[in-house]
Structure formats: structure tokens, C-alpha cells
Amino acid sequence: NAGVTQTPKFQVLKTGQSMTLQCAQDMNHEYMSWYRQDPGMGLRLIHYSVGAGITDQGEVPNGYNVSRSTTEDFPLRLLSAAPSQTSVYFCASSSLSGGSSYEQYFGPGTRLTVT
Amino acid sequence: AQSVTQLDSQVPVFEEAPVELRCNYSSSVSVYLFWYVQYPNQGLQLLLKYLSGSTLVKSINGFEAEFNKSQTSFHLRKPSVHISDTAEYFCAVSDVHTGNQFYFGTGTSLTVIP
Numbered sequence: 001n002a003g004v005t006q007t008p009k010f011q012v013l014k015t016g017q018s019m020t021l022q023c024a025q026d027m028n029h030e031y032m033s034w035y036r037q038d039p040g041m042g043l044r045l046i047h048y049s050v051g052a053g054i055t056d057q058g059e060v061p062n063g064y065n066v067s068r069s070t071t072e073d074f075p076l077r078l079l080s081a082a083p084s085q086t087s088v089y090f091c092a093s094s095s096l097s098g099g100s101s102y103e104q105y106f107g108p109g110t111r112l113t114v115t
Numbered sequence: 116a117q118s119v120t121q122l123d124s125q126v127p128v129f130e131e132a133p134v135e136l137r138c139n140y141s142s143s144v145s146v147y148l149f150w151y152v153q154y155p156n157q158g159l160q161l162l163l164k165y166l167s168g169s170t171l172v173k174s175i176n177g178f179e180a181e182f183n184k185s186q187t188s189f190h191l192r193k194p195s196v197h198i199s200d201t202a203e204y205f206c207a208v209s210d211v212h213t214g215n216q217f218y219f220g221t222g223t224s225l226t227v228i229p
Contacts, residue, residue, distance in 0.1 A: 004158075033217075035219075040124065040221060041221060042119075042121075042205060042219040042220055042221040042222050043159075043205065043217075043219040044219075045216070045217070048216065058216075090158060090159065092159075102147055102166075102209060103149070103161050103164060104149075104161075104207075104217060105161075106151075106158040106159040106160070107158055108157060108158045109157075109158050
């Protein structure tokens, strides 16, 4: 049971480039989410999904796109990278059925630098 | 939407001394409360949670937190800290009715001094 996995661990992009951050979970969780972590600002929700085919915006969605074609995967796409998107990105998942009491499980993070 | 306030951004404390990390949230509606810990260059791990029942909850490594509904607080305490407790601590809140949408505080960096 790998939990929540994220790739890559590190990435450097030039302004204007696009890329996809991968996230996968093997716990059959319905809920998945993406956060960004910036110094002094805690974690801010970018997008989330309550199941395959359903996504919604969080607090800071601009410049990011998501899709959820399977229960396991929830990729985050940066459409045209900007220096303001330099951050550490975390993916998380949780059960909606209450079995694990809404605890969110986090991946190890992706450190992204945009130059 | 909820907001979560962690008043102390940095807390230095000597080894074996007690520590309290403060957390207040904005709404008086029914909430779930969580403390997460983040060790350097790692993801977040759940430390403890309050869902219902006893207002005092404990972790396996000696931390405890008490839910105070009237003060909308969920402060984290440990009577005697160790070097290994050095980490970033995040308080998080979710609304009982929406469940999974978490609101995080800005974090408290705990540094244990030998």
C-alpha cells in the first residue's frame, strides 16, 4: 500500500512552459485535492475532486487545471508557468464514507521552481 | 468559509520543557479539528484529530490537544519536548457538513533547543 504518490519530486520550468504534476493514490479514496505551500501562508487549496469526473475550484485555482478520469489519479496541469507559481505542491486524498474519519493523507510533495 | 489562526509563527523551546502551540478558528458551526506535523522536506502527517466525544485528544508520541467550543480553540500541548519534535505544525479545520474541505493555518515552526 503506497498511499499517495507524487511525481516528480523536483522540477524547474521556464516562464511560459507547461507541465503536469502527477498524483496517484491506492486507497480507493473518493476525495482528492491539490494544495500549494508557500512560506508564511500555510497550505492553500488549488482544486479538489469528490470522485471520477467531478472537479471543483479551491481558493487559488488560477493558472491550474485538473481532471479526474479515474479514482486513482488526479493530475495538476500548469498551463503557462509563471514565477508566482514557484512553490511546493502537495496532493492529498481522503475517504468520503467516514471510515477513516475524513483524515487527509498527503503525498511527499513536488518542489517547483519557475525561472 | 472557515479561517484558522496560528498566532505563533515560531516557537523555540528548550529540550524537556513544556510547549503549547495555539490554534483558533473562526466559525462556531460544528467542525472537525486536526493537527498535522511536517518534518523537513517531507509531506504532512496527521498528529491527532477531534471529531466528536471527549474534548481532549492525544497522540501516540505525547502530544495532546483540547477542543474548546466556547473559545473556538484547539491548542496543542506537550509536557516535555524532545529534539525530534522539531518540525512545522499545522492546525486544520473542516466543516462537519462539507467534511473534506480543509482550511489550514499558516503553521508554527517548533524548534527544540538542546
